[in-house]
Amino acid sequence: LTIKDGSYFPLSRPVFIYVNKKSREKKEVSDFVNYYITNADKLVTSVKYVPLTKKAYDLGLKRFKDNQSGTGFGGENDIGAKIEEILARKLK
Numbered sequence: 001l002t003i004k005d006g007s008y009f010p011l012s013r014p015v016f017i018y019v020n021k022k023s024r025e026k027k028e029v030s031d032f033v034n035y036y037i038t039n040a041d042k043l044v045t046s047v048k049y050v051p052l053t054k055k056a057y058d059l060g061l062k063r064f065k066d067n068q069s070g071t072g073f074g075g076e077n078d079i080g081a082k083i084e085e086i087l088a089r090k091l092k
Contacts (some may be wrong), residue, residue, distance in 0.1 A: 069092055
């Protein structure tokens, strides 16, 4: 995707997992999400995805451990936004 100023952004998007609040209370779900986020950098490269930064994984894990819910997306134009910026936004 080329923007008017000539900058280029590949057509891609982050892949998120969403956990229902009630399901989150189940130990096996909580254990899976903790494992998934803690090991995601290794798991995604094994399937040829691009890993996020350590800071992004840390922010996601903190949200999960703090039992936060909601989204950092809200209709804004997020082209060029870093995932850390999105994860740091106030949840909607």
